[in-house]
Amino acid sequence: MTERSTHLQLGSCDYPEHVPADRWATYARQQRELGLTFVRLAEFAWSRMEPRPGEYDWAWLDRAVEAYHAEGLRVVMCTPTATPPAWLIRAHPEILPYDAQGRVRDFGSRRHYDFASPVYREHSRRITRAVAERYGQHPAVVGWQTDNEFACHGTGRSYGGASAAAFPEWLRQKYGTLDALNEAWGNVFWSMEYSDWGQIRPPVLTVTEPNPSHILDYYRFSSDLIRDFQAEQVAILRELSPGRFVTHNFMIFESGFDHYEVARGLDFATWDNYPTGMLEFFAPSGTGEDVKTRYARTGHPDLIAFNHDLYRGVLGGRNGLGREGAGTPNGPWVMEQECGPVNWAPYNAQPAPGAVQLWTAQAWAHGADVVSYFRWRAATMAQEVMHSGLLGHDEQPTRGYEEVAALDLGQFPVGPVPARVALLHDYESLWLYDAQPHSASMSYWAQTVAYYSALRSLGVDVDVVSADADLSGYAVVVAPAITLMTPERAQRWADAVQGGTRLVCGPRTAFRTPSGQTWAEGQFGPLSSLVGAHLRQYDSLRPGLEDAVSGGYSARFWAESYRLEGAQATHTYRGGPLDGEPAVIRHGNVTVIGAHSEALIRDVLRGVLEEAGVPTTDLPEGVRLSHRAGVTLVQNWTGQPVEWQGRTLAPVSFEVIAGA
Amino acid sequence: MTERSTHLQLGSCDYPEHVPADRWATYARQQRELGLTFVRLAEFAWSRMEPRPGEYDWAWLDRAVEAYHAEGLRVVMCTPTATPPAWLIRAHPEILPYDAQGRVRDFGSRRHYDFASPVYREHSRRITRAVAERYGQHPAVVGWQTDNEFACHGTGRSYGGASAAAFPEWLRQKYGTLDALNEAWGNVFWSMEYSDWGQIRPPVLTVTEPNPSHILDYYRFSSDLIRDFQAEQVAILRELSPGRFVTHNFMIFESGFDHYEVARGLDFATWDNYPTGMLEFFAPSGTGEDVKTRYARTGHPDLIAFNHDLYRGVLGGRNGLGREGAGTPNGPWVMEQECGPVNWAPYNAQPAPGAVQLWTAQAWAHGADVVSYFRWRAATMAQEVMHSGLLGHDEQPTRGYEEVAALDLGQFPVGPVPARVALLHDYESLWLYDAQPHSASMSYWAQTVAYYSALRSLGVDVDVVSADADLSGYAVVVAPAITLMTPERAQRWADAVQGGTRLVCGPRTAFRTPSGQTWAEGQFGPLSSLVGAHLRQYDSLRPGLEDAVSGGYSARFWAESYRLEGAQATHTYRGGPLDGEPAVIRHGNVTVIGAHSEALIRDVLRGVLEEAGVPTTDLPEGVRLSHRAGVTLVQNWTGQPVEWQGRTLAPVSFEVIAGA
Amino acid sequence: MTERSTHLQLGSCDYPEHVPADRWATYARQQRELGLTFVRLAEFAWSRMEPRPGEYDWAWLDRAVEAYHAEGLRVVMCTPTATPPAWLIRAHPEILPYDAQGRVRDFGSRRHYDFASPVYREHSRRITRAVAERYGQHPAVVGWQTDNEFACHGTGRSYGGASAAAFPEWLRQKYGTLDALNEAWGNVFWSMEYSDWGQIRPPVLTVTEPNPSHILDYYRFSSDLIRDFQAEQVAILRELSPGRFVTHNFMIFESGFDHYEVARGLDFATWDNYPTGMLEFFAPSGTGEDVKTRYARTGHPDLIAFNHDLYRGVLGGRNGLGREGAGTPNGPWVMEQECGPVNWAPYNAQPAPGAVQLWTAQAWAHGADVVSYFRWRAATMAQEVMHSGLLGHDEQPTRGYEEVAALDLGQFPVGPVPARVALLHDYESLWLYDAQPHSASMSYWAQTVAYYSALRSLGVDVDVVSADADLSGYAVVVAPAITLMTPERAQRWADAVQGGTRLVCGPRTAFRTPSGQTWAEGQFGPLSSLVGAHLRQYDSLRPGLEDAVSGGYSARFWAESYRLEGAQATHTYRGGPLDGEPAVIRHGNVTVIGAHSEALIRDVLRGVLEEAGVPTTDLPEGVRLSHRAGVTLVQNWTGQPVEWQGRTLAPVSFEVIAGA
Ligand SMILES: [Zn+2]
Ligand SMILES: [Zn+2]
Ligand SMILES: [Zn+2]
Known part of the structure; x- marks a missing residue:
């Protein structure tokens, strides 16, 4: 269903439910005119799909999908399970997860569920089936995103409730006997040996640090829950939406689960790329304040590239190709690409002029077939009002929009990344x-x-x-x-x-x-x-x-x-x-x-x-090279012009040059 | 009842219940001799007024009031509701508030109540009525302070219990329909839409930040609770203590409620002015350590003055006058004025020599009719033993006392502050x-x-x-x-x-x-x-x-x-x-x-x-001008002499000069 | 039973239950060959002593004790009460303590018990009696250690549960009447007066800080619980293990109880000396980062020496002698002596070459009769895998081992410390x-x-x-x-x-x-x-x-x-x-x-x-003198050679010189 392309394609994340219906056709037209070919929809729309238990309302989403379809946009539809609605949570509070302080995490934002909850599993399958039945074979729909950003906000593990209840049985399946478990964990160390499976709890609120083997198995167990949770959705989508891709939008430097396990069964991986927030908020320990200030308006090239290279390879294919072969939007994608300031870091600087183009080019060079900007229009309500979009709150084009409009996609051919x-x-x-x-x-x-x-x-x-x-x-x-x-x-x-x-x-x-x-x-x-x-x-x-x-x-x-x-x-x-x-x-x-x-x-x-015969070049600070499909992307991530091999690289810029 | 004065008057906060009864007459006499004309009493004395449920003991307070009356001191009496006694809390633990971590805050200090508690509301009215019946028309009593420092220690909002129970109904009154609420909050954003009023909880322990609109309404609701709580007391005091003023002692940079709402119905506002602790503890984010060190012994003039100007205008009168007109102790007051080190900041420096006089003069120049020092004698017990008073633990006069004794009040005429x-x-x-x-x-x-x-x-x-x-x-x-x-x-x-x-x-x-x-x-x-x-x-x-x-x-x-x-x-x-x-x-x-x-x-x-024709002067660092009643107060807040317009301003000093 | 020695003796902490039984004889032989004469055993071995309720297994420990005995090592046996097993905790969750946030602290590490728990007290007596009956008169067993590191990890006080329940009665015993208590605490201050013993709770989760008198009595109460808990064990050990010493291994700068009260009834005190972790983790507030870096590989001599001098005198004897007189291993000891990096500080540096010898010499000079290294072999499992031992994970001798092997114990005569x-x-x-x-x-x-x-x-x-x-x-x-x-x-x-x-x-x-x-x-x-x-x-x-x-x-x-x-x-x-x-x-x-x-x-x-006629010397930075038994220990704690009184002191070294 998805047409092949010989070069990078673009998209955006849009939320028709956030704006009056009369904006939909306009936005779709504007997106097409900007050169976008993909749109991700309905990511958090459960309360609109099913306003009351079992009462579905598809009319608005049908209209929205049609609006984008009419402009030729290809739709990535989402399972809305990152945001179970209030009626479900208040009827089944046992869905709620526990934090690492042993407290129930309440409704009122997102990701408020425990992956182990049998009730929630059932509702996850039910809403997935409902949305897949409705849109699984719609001609505009080319693929699916499961849930959103698994494990974000420390939700990869729940330290009580349903997860706590399920943990002993997972251990029993793994070890068979308590002797085996006690031996594997070294529980003799502080008389931590168990004599009954039911004695075992999550590694939380212990007097001093818990046994690292206990932690390791709890993390494995929690990761398996996420894997199984998603697998149930994927199975339903495969059944009801044949020929479409299924993916998930992974996080920056997320450690809440084993991504190799969870990615298995997807067609390709996508991730959410916020370079400035990444440096301010997710940078590894030991990153200096001077580095954070120097790269505040671009992010650090290697932190970003690492995530590109990680998600390109997370499904195990040598150069990250999905099931349909090179030249298709089959992965990896950047599902959410920063196109202006984020809202969730301690400081949220404006990107440098040229940064949105540089990020897009880098994403391509590290294997992305599609870059999808977050978000079309800045939200005027709720938690993310301070986050930017391609359009501002006032629907005016932002600098990010202007940079996207000026991009020449023809210079970004798809093809393999030749890593040795x-x-x-x-x-x-x-x-x-x-x-x-x-x-x-x-x-x-x-x-x-x-x-x-x-x-x-x-x-x-x-x-x-x-x-x-x-x-x-x-x-x-x-x-x-x-x-x-x-x-x-x-x-x-x-x-x-x-x-x-x-x-x-x-x-x-x-x-x-x-x-x-x-x-x-x-x-x-x-x-x-x-x-x-x-x-x-x-x-x-x-x-x-x-x-x-x-x-x-x-x-x-x-x-x-x-x-x-x-x-x-x-x-x-x-x-x-x-x-x-x-x-x-x-x-x-x-x-x-x-x-x-x-x-x-x-x-x-x-x-x-x-x-080993791998050529190396001593690059100046902030200059980076990346190769794809036979061409080289030269990047200057600094705010100053840099002389390099006879060229002057403009501040925050890139050049595509022939040859690898 | 309160006689008019043409100049600033002084008082102190005294706690006869903290000392042997044989000290009362002595203290009253000493206060008169020092030139004080007001005394605030019984702020936290509930457990002595009512040692057991319904069993009142007024004898001690009668004697204490008489002791001060005998020396001509005018008494500000308090409703003691900031400190409900143990017998009430243990009988009705549902009075206790919840903190922002969802934990019950226990008895053992002060402010341990939820403003929404129906039980506590009833007891608040009851004790207010009892104390007002006893002292409402006492000739020594010229006015009332409600409770103490609303919202101090993060008590402006309770995140569970009675407040949580009352919130949905407040919302229903405000919005009428859930559609209106969901629209106003933008709850569609993350499927946060409610389908039943009872689904709505305080914005606490959510997985990531709650909706700011949810926060805003919770803060409004909580502010209304404080307003209504106080209004019940004010109504009783108006009924039983005619001709007396009613006020409240507000906090430094307090954001726990809408002070314009809560101040309405009072005669004038007072506040508690602790300049050194303010700088160390309440200074706005971004205040440099160098500024904190430079002004460690005086506080920063503008932080203090801002609060003076805020509370002067909080009742809406153009120049902050209360109901009885200029020239009366009708406001604003400083109800608690630092006269030595505080005890509640990370560091609690001794004020500079001259600081107590400078603070008093500044308070006057920014509109205060009365400055009341906290406290008469330093407490020898409990949480505030490290806090200073006009007398030390040993009943010896402190430097603060000596500075008050040396003040010439005649230089501080009351009258309007001529702000343009x-x-x-x-x-x-x-x-x-x-x-x-x-x-x-x-x-x-x-x-x-x-x-x-x-x-x-x-x-x-x-x-x-x-x-x-x-x-x-x-x-x-x-x-x-x-x-x-x-x-x-x-x-x-x-x-x-x-x-x-x-x-x-x-x-x-x-x-x-x-x-x-x-x-x-x-x-x-x-x-x-x-x-x-x-x-x-x-x-x-x-x-x-x-x-x-x-x-x-x-x-x-x-x-x-x-x-x-x-x-x-x-x-x-x-x-x-x-x-x-x-x-x-x-x-x-x-x-x-x-x-x-x-x-x-x-x-x-x-x-x-x-x-606009408003004259300006480029003042040196730490020098400030304030005008009132036709004269100018020139202040040097630095520890060095400053040359200014031909004068040498001594370190930490003021001069009152004719002309505005 | 313990033979007298004229000089310092050495030992180690060993955990036979952590390694295969075939290692025991080897380890014992190696210890003897290294010159160790003591070994501490079974510190945390409850789950192996009593794998299921009432079902004791002594066979393994019998064999282990014999293995050490065969090599002539003298055994310090432990009551294993720092680590109650899972079966006990899950059967009696009321044993668990509460932290200062009011949360139950769970099983999964160590010290997960409330000293006030009647159930736990019973089990403490029972297991103490069981182990004392088994080994109390064993010829290899020369003494006992009660529990382990009382109060470590903030376990000196439990803020709920059994402790909360027992507190009012302790107060009633102390004060007799509530009037006396209210007076002693100054509870009138904020109407905190109690009218029933049952109203009083631990000083936790109060709105603002609790009354310091409330805190003081809660700390006294908690300290008494520890004293009484240990006294029950000591009484049993005295009864069943006559002629053996009883001690406890106290902590660095521990403030969780009154050590003078708890030490009473022991024969002498021992403590656990981790110089590098002490400086990184336990150094008093205000210790500069520069000091922490300068002494990162040795610890600070005065922090260490203070603890030596504290525990030498904690039983009250003028020069710290236990009940059997000078020249015996009767105290004080270092029960656990760092011999390589620790694992529990933010940073855990390798000790400087010579540091293990220097620490040993310093311990002797400040009164230790025995220094026992922690631990024989580094643990290969659980919470302390990153902690060092005399042998590494791979059973190879570490630098610590080599330094111990090179020690000449004859230079360290026992005798009094001549403090004036x-x-x-x-x-x-x-x-x-x-x-x-x-x-x-x-x-x-x-x-x-x-x-x-x-x-x-x-x-x-x-x-x-x-x-x-x-x-x-x-x-x-x-x-x-x-x-x-x-x-x-x-x-x-x-x-x-x-x-x-x-x-x-x-x-x-x-x-x-x-x-x-x-x-x-x-x-x-x-x-x-x-x-x-x-x-x-x-x-x-x-x-x-x-x-x-x-x-x-x-x-x-x-x-x-x-x-x-x-x-x-x-x-x-x-x-x-x-x-x-x-x-x-x-x-x-x-x-x-x-x-x-x-x-x-x-x-x-x-x-x-x-x-006063006490001679003084102005010592260079990092040089220290200590005197014992008529000789002087000169110490250079710096990483550089130091000239001092005509000598060149090598980096991180000591010299024993004649004369005090
Ligand atoms: Zn997202
Ligand atoms: Zn106050
Ligand atoms: Zn230990």
Whole structure:
């Protein structure tokens, strides 16, 4: 149903229910005139679809869909389950989730449901079926978005109620016996052993921190709930809306569930890209205020690109293609693209002139087939009145609109992203790492982004892929923070190295067992023979305390050293408690960097990339290169002109140049 | 009953129940000897008035009142409802309020009641009647204070219990139909539409922020409860204590209710003036640590003066006179005046030598007829032992006492404050602004005080008046942050401008509708034709990010630009996303300042004041002028001598000079 | 049973239940070979001792004890009551404590019980009896540790449940009548008077701060619960394990109970010494980030030494000897000694090379007879996987192990610590001080440590003793922050001064009555005639605001002045609100320092010490002297070599030199 296109396409998120019906035809015409070809509808419209229990009202939505259809716009329809209406919640308050303080979270905003609630599951299926029956085969409808931004606002887990009730049975299914569970969690530690499944509760309001293995399984359990919740919707949509795509709009740096699990079964992933709010609100721990100020009007290129590369690969396809092949709007998309200030960060700056175009071009270069702006017109009511749109409150075009109007889409051909480097990512490692970071300045995202950013500063394209992905064919694989290691994962990595891939690991790699304990033989557990070393010491560094490393480097926040068993040290610590011990080690094609130093990471990666024949370029601060479909996108993210390879790059701008 | 005086009078807050009965006569005599003529009594004495349910004990209070009467002191009696006793609370725990985390707030300090509690309302009327019957016509009693510091400690709203139960009915009275409510709140936004009044709860513990319209109505509802609670007491006092004044002691920068509503029905307003604690604890967001340190021993003159000017005008009279005319202790008062360190701020410095006299003089110059020090003797028990008094714990005179003793009251004639400039204030705007500040460094108070302080630095007297006040006769009206605009308000402003008044508005003026949405035609809604412009862009600026403005100015924290429709730009932005767009606009006698820059605000105001024939003076840092009854109070709030117009002003001092 | 030793002995904390049984014999042998002679066992092993209600399993522990016994190790056995198992908690959820937010604290970590719970008390006695019957007379068992780290994680008080239920009766026992209680608490203040015992609740969730007298009695009540809880265990252990010592492992700077009360009945005290985590996590308010960075790898010598000196004296013996006399492992011990990074601070640095030896030597010099390292092998599971041990996760010796192996214990003879100076400490003063600190930068610990550190920087040995201790024989007694004064205490101090002791007091001394009010005659209440002065003014100083003192000093955070009544001023304030008033006063052999200035405190103390004939030395930053048994331990806590008295002290090192 969706026509193929040879270049990037655009859309917007529109909410006909928020404006008088007489605006619909006008908006649809304006969207077409602006060059938009997609529109997302009905995301939060449950109370209008079903104003009272079982009483559906489709008339308004029929008219709205027709209005867009009449202008040739292709509609992405939504299941409205992110916003169950008041009548449902007040009739079934047991749907409400619990927060991490053990309090019931009330109706009055959005996402006020527990994924485990049997009642809510039933209503989710019912409303999905109803909307799918109505619009599943409508000629304007080309695809579906499930719910909205799973886990946003800390809703990935509910710490009581339905989730608490369901947890023991999930554990029983997993472990079979309490002995197995007690052993896996190490519950003997503080006499935390259970003698009845019903004794087990969510890891909340404990006197001091809960057992990290308890946390890990609660996160897995909660993630499975989201996966199953969505799978029920997807099954209904597949049945009632054949030939349409089904996707979800994922969040920035969201850690509330295992995205690899939840994305499975979708056609492609989309995500919601708010570069300025991302830097202000979602930036990894340790991001300096100076960086936040310098990039306040554009966001940081690597934070944004990381999410693009993550969601391009979240379904596992090598270059992120969905089920219908290249050249179709089949993914990934940016489902919601900032086109002016957001409203939800502590500060919400106006984007720089050119930023909306730069973001759009970057999205394309990192694999997006469609970029859909949020939102068509700024809302005049409720929680998001301070958020911008392509039209202002007064329906006047904003600067964002003007930048979109000036875009030449023909310069953005669709096609593969030619990454020869993979960066490994793993939600279970993220959960364990952040449950016990051991250094207030470190986190999984901080460590992962440091390696990603080093690669990007060298002009390298990166696939972010699952730590369990097939790695064959990659010249270099980087594992910044894969702290949980399974024997299978270790074997897969060893196979890749055996096949000629070069592997670079960050600190804390393979520190943990699958149940969240440490390997009894110590880091690197089952990866030890590949690495040719064991952990010797780790050092958690407060700001101001650093560990010097040979070659003039200095580790901040984290440093670890190794006992060599075959590997060789390429860098050693100088002075301090790790004096003379290995900081970076090499064992054949495997390198481990134990010292957290951005300069060191970059230099080691440059060396490995050069060995592997992956070309690198030393890019100036704020300049980035991305490649797609045989062309190169050169980007200047700074507010100043930059001289680069004989060109002058204008502030906040891009150029598409031939050749990769 | 209250004799008229031609000059300022003094009093103190005394608690005979806190000391042995043998001290009462001594204290009364000492107070008379110090020159005090008023004493406030029995503020928190419920458990002594009624030790057990229905069992009154007046003997002690009779004796105490007689002791003060014998020395000629005039008594302000209190309704003791800020402190319901344990027997009442434990018998009726449903009186207890809920905090914003949904928790019941327990007995054990003060203000532990929900204004909506029917049981508490009944007991409030009962104890008011009992105390009024006993003392309403006592010759020593000249007036009444209701309760104490409404809304202090976040008690302006209860988020559960009785308030939660009463809210739906208040809404039903206001809206009539749920359709009207859903429309007014924009509940369609996230399917927040209600289909039954009983579904509606306080805006608390929602998953993410609640609807600002929901917040706005909850704040209005809560404010109405306080208004009605007090009105019941006032009616009883009017009945049983004829000829006496009734007032309330309001708080510093309190936003817990609409003071214009609650003050109505009182004879005049009083407030509790703690300059050092105010700066440390209540200063608007964005007040620098350097300012807090520089004025740590005096408080900031403009923060204090703002509250004086606010409460002088809160009853609506042009120069704050109460019902009995000028020259009487009829208001406003300072009911509690700091005379030494407070105990409730993070730091509680000793006032500078001279500060108590300076505060007293300033209070007079801004309209106070009576200044009553808190408290006579420092408490030797319970929560406020660290708070100072005119006497120390040991009954020795403190520095505050000595400064009061040295005051020459004859230099402080009562009479009108001759303000020709009005600054507009509005609690609904405050609530909406702070519900969605959009910039962590901005707030309603910060923006309002910035304009107020600019006026004061120019030597200008200011009436702070309701945004709906009669503005006729003012040369200049300043509306720093009136973000909620009604058609009636817009018309009133237009009438004033038509009548020759000059109007200066700050950013975000007229951004919101009465229900808290934004105007569909955009800012300035119904004020647009008066302003001759619409909003173009707003820019929320993190510290370190600024927007340059022509003339060498630089906007911090907030900048907005306009699309001209008749107005002309007097200043434009230079560079950045607002480049070339209007920053300050002028349309006839109306000026709008979109850029938050203290220097720009001051310079624009100076120009408008000069046009309007209001004289201005460029005062040095920390020097202020205030005028009353034909004389001028020159104040030096700094710790250094200041040369000014040929005089040397001693550190922390004042001079009263003839002429206004 | 415990053989006497002439020098320091070592041990470790081991958890056989955490590792396979086949490791036990190996570990025991390794411990013996390392020179350890003690091992602490079974601290948290309840779920293994009693896997199901009433079903005991001793087989594993029998085997473990035998394994250690076979190698000649002496066992300290534990009552496992810090970790009640799940079956007990789920059967009796009323055991669970409440936090200071009024929430039930759940099972899933440790210390999840309310000391007041009758059910838990019964089970505590039962399991204590069971384990004591099994091991009380085992030849390997030489002593007992009760529970673990009372009050850790804020568990010293429960704010609901069983504690709330028991509080009124405790009050009734104490006060007899409600009139007495209301009077003692000053409840008239805000009508907080009670008319029924049942009306009284814990001081929690009050609208604003609770009455400090209410807090004080709740803390006393809670402390009594801990005392009684432990006393029940001690009685059983005395009965069933004759000839063995009983101790408890106390916490760093713990304020959750009165340690003098709880320690009574033990043979000696032990404590858990984590120098790096102490500095990062437990350092008193006001400790600079620069100090935390400078000493990140050693901890601060004075914070550590203070705890040594505190616990050496907590049983009241003059030099901390237990019941069996000097030369035995009879106390004090360090029960848990850091030997590598901890896991529970925001940052957890590796100790400097030499730090483990330095800590061990310091512990000995401050009176420890035994130092027991935590833990033998790093845990591979659960909450503390990031914590170090003498062996790593991989059973490899750590740097800590290597430092222990290299220790020459013969250089550490046991014997008395020859302190001629006592520093007074009082938990009730601590509670009152911190309930109303009046300055965000001050606290009881900060003030106390400032005086302690000044003494230590002068090379002086200090006994930390109860404010009610027998002071006879001390040359100088320092009372840094004894704000609660009883007539008996005042008399005891006067007697000491009469006997020739010199007394130096800090600010706020004798400000409060035993019930937490202020003295009606003002500070110094019953101590006034001894001091020869009364308080005049106190000044709470924000950072950046200082009060100059004659002699070139400057007070930070706090300054108070006096009205002389016999005393003489040795230093006066210069400028500011205290200008010309006394800052330091002297009355015979009593000195009071009102200004908080580290330099002033040190200089005044130096003068008094010299007068008293106590020799002083001006030590360089980071150098410390300690004396024991006739020898001197010279310590360099800095990372650089230090020249001192003709020696070069290596970085992070010590020397034992002959002579005291
Ligand atoms: Zn969204
Ligand atoms: Zn008050
Ligand atoms: Zn421990």
